[in-house]
Amino acid sequence: MAATAFRFHPAAFFSAHPGEAGAKRPLHHCPPHRILVPRRACLLRAKSSNGLPQIGASFGNTNEVLDGRPAGDGPPEQGGSTVSITVVGASGDLAKKKIFPALFALFYEDCLPEHFTVFGYARSKMSDEELRTMISRTLTCRIDKRENCGDKMEQFLQRCFYQSGQYNTEEGFAELDRKLKEKEEGRLPNRLFYLSIPPNIFVDVVRSASRTASSSSGWTRFIVEKPFGRDSESSGELTRSLKKYLAEEQIFRIDHYLGKELVENLSVLRFSNLVFEPLWSRNYIRNVQLIFSEDFGTEGRGGYFDNYGIIRDIMQNHLLQILALFAMETPVSLDAEDIRNEKVKVLRSMRQLKLEDVVVGQYKGHTRGGKSFPGYADDPTVPKGSITPTFAAAALFIDNARWDGVPFLMKAGKALHTRRAEIRVQFRRVPGNLYRRNIGTDLDTATNELVLRVQPDEAIYLKINNKVPGLGMRLDRSNLNLLYSERYRREIPDAYERLLLDAIEGERRLFIRSDELDAAWGIFTPVLRELEDKRVAPELYPYGSRGPVGAHYLAANYNVRWGDVTGDDGSF
Numbered sequence: 001m002a003a004t005a006f007r008f009h010p011a012a013f014f015s016a017h018p019g020e021a022g023a024k025r026p027l028h029h030c031p032p033h034r035i036l037v038p039r040r041a042c043l044l045r046a047k048s049s050n051g052l053p054q055i056g057a058s059f060g061n062t063n064e065v066l067d068g069r070p071a072g073d074g075p076p077e078q079g080g081s082t083v084s085i086t087v088v089g090a091s092g093d094l095a096k097k098k099i100f101p102a103l104f105a106l107f108y109e110d111c112l113p114e115h116f117t118v119f120g121y122a123r124s125k126m127s128d129e130e131l132r133t134m135i136s137r138t139l140t141c142r143i144d145k146r147e148n149c150g151d152k153m154e155q156f157l158q159r160c161f162y163q164s165g166q167y168n169t170e171e172g173f174a175e176l177d178r179k180l181k182e183k184e185e186g187r188l189p190n191r192l193f194y195l196s197i198p199p200n201i202f203v204d205v206v207r208s209a210s211r212t213a214s215s216s217s218g219w220t221r222f223i224v225e226k227p228f229g230r231d232s233e234s235s236g237e238l239t240r241s242l243k244k245y246l247a248e249e250q251i252f253r254i255d256h257y258l259g260k261e262l263v264e265n266l267s268v269l270r271f272s273n274l275v276f277e278p279l280w281s282r283n284y285i286r287n288v289q290l291i292f293s294e295d296f297g298t299e300g301r302g303g304y305f306d307n308y309g310i311i312r313d314i315m316q317n318h319l320l321q322i323l324a325l326f327a328m329e330t331p332v333s334l335d336a337e338d339i340r341n342e343k344v345k346v347l348r349s350m351r352q353l354k355l356e357d358v359v360v361g362q363y364k365g366h367t368r369g370g371k372s373f374p375g376y377a378d379d380p381t382v383p384k385g386s387i388t389p390t391f392a393a394a395a396l397f398i399d400n401a402r403w404d405g406v407p408f409l410m411k412a413g414k415a416l417h418t419r420r421a422e423i424r425v426q427f428r429r430v431p432g433n434l435y436r437r438n439i440g441t442d443l444d445t446a447t448n449e450l451v452l453r454v455q456p457d458e459a460i461y462l463k464i465n466n467k468v469p470g471l472g473m474r475l476d477r478s479n480l481n482l483l484y485s486e487r488y489r490r491e492i493p494d495a496y497e498r499l500l501l502d503a504i505e506g507e508r509r510l511f512i513r514s515d516e517l518d519a520a521w522g523i524f525t526p527v528l529r530e531l532e533d534k535r536v537a538p539e540l541y542p543y544g545s546r547g548p549v550g551a552h553y554l555a556a557n558y559n560v561r562w563g564d565v566t567g568d569d570g571s572f
Ligand SMILES: NC(=O)C1=CN([C@@H]2O[C@H](COP(=O)(O)OP(=O)(O)OC[C@H]3O[C@@H](n4cnc5c(N)ncnc54)[C@H](OP(=O)(O)O)[C@@H]3O)[C@@H](O)[C@H]2O)C=CC1
Pocket: 089, 090, 091, 092, 093, 094, 095, 122, 123, 124, 167, 195, 196, 197, 198, 199, 201, 225, 226, 227, 304
């Protein structure tokens, strides 16, 4: 099998960074606490991404309930356990782009158990060999001097199989079950299904797969992709339908932004640095901005997107999840339930978003440098006259003691001038600033700002005021900058790698619980309905621009300036 698309990063193999323990240690092995060893004795020592032991919750028996009995209540396993990962919708975009590459990366880093099998499942007809060829086109190796990368790909591909079948009948899944049993070879079988399919068939698949292809004695888990409904009602309906066939513990609702390195680091930054936590409230923080932009349109996904729009696609999930982590109170522990309890509390303290606090936009065609970029409405998969927003800005509020009156501004858009996701925290001005004469009349330009750049070029930087060296007294703004690519020579794992590994380990911290989802929809549903009922026309903005000017007026209503507009050096 030809292994294609190698991605080598010289100097990434060994860390020579003084700050990293064990310089000259290969960096790209799975961290010791995440290696899944298919022996029970070792499982009890395994830890998950929260750094806590996953006692009995990982690879072997679990407390999950299946068909009214504990999932691990079967006959004792012989020869250890195994995990079978079935990617439902294997022929699709997400599976090819993200899921198979992430599984390979985990295998490559020795993070997958010794005994595992990957199955692709979809309606398309394919042989095992054709699936392997399809997958091999998207696999990449991260690091240099890994002479066995091609071998590793080959070994991985040999563990990949395909089953064709319908989504709404049981025959295909029954056949899958038969093949899975063959591969499991008497080991304790654990099964993970990744639903990489359009949402209208989630329930069909869960019904058929849970009835016919659940593990007889190990755990069975389903990773469900967004969108989780379109509003409170449809989301509630989806949850109820899924729960007819699955226990909540079996449902892993994925929000891949929770798997991103900088989002993971948000809690570390907050809760393990004394300098930040005391400032983390309305007393010192003037506003918080959550910004997402892409420099490409809906190309090819217009059919899906038009039914959802940017508020549902990005704000209600990715940005709101970040907001919850940013604003929650200190959890009792790093346990999934403790963290999710705090997230739910903060989400339930949020005000429902009002129409006057929202600006919507849609990109239009634009020609630049002789090149034409199509408008959203030019996409043949988008219905004529669509008013679906591809851009939105919103001002949200948390009515609790910590955040009363602090605007949380969100901005998300497609086909903008840049690709970026970041969290900006603007602090209040220094009261009675001694240096105000040196700053000028606009004291707001001299406030501190903490930026967590989620992507690209992951970084955390803090804008401070300092004196320009010399005999005079001139102030300057500088960045205290933690740029990941300079600080760490390792390549940052893709979010899907972390999330898949967590799902295999039974770690739910980074997955959305149903009450979180209800609370999240509760904030956005009324305004989504109003936008649609009133057919609010989006402000058009040219492809590749900075988006509608309305976003600036919205921010100005709360005396806020978008931090991504002023530039990072921000000198006076
Ligand atoms: N693509 C992305 O970047 C992202 C996707 N997601 C979510 O992940 C899931 C999968 O996305 P993606 O891979 O883009 O989806 P696709 O549209 O590529 O669909 C995946 C597979 O599902 C089957 N399928 C497609 N449409 C239908 C239909 N109407 N009825 C029955 N089967 C159908 C097809 O397989 P076959 O015909 O062979 O059965 C297809 O290969 C979705 O829920 C999406 O919202 C989330 C984040 C990003």
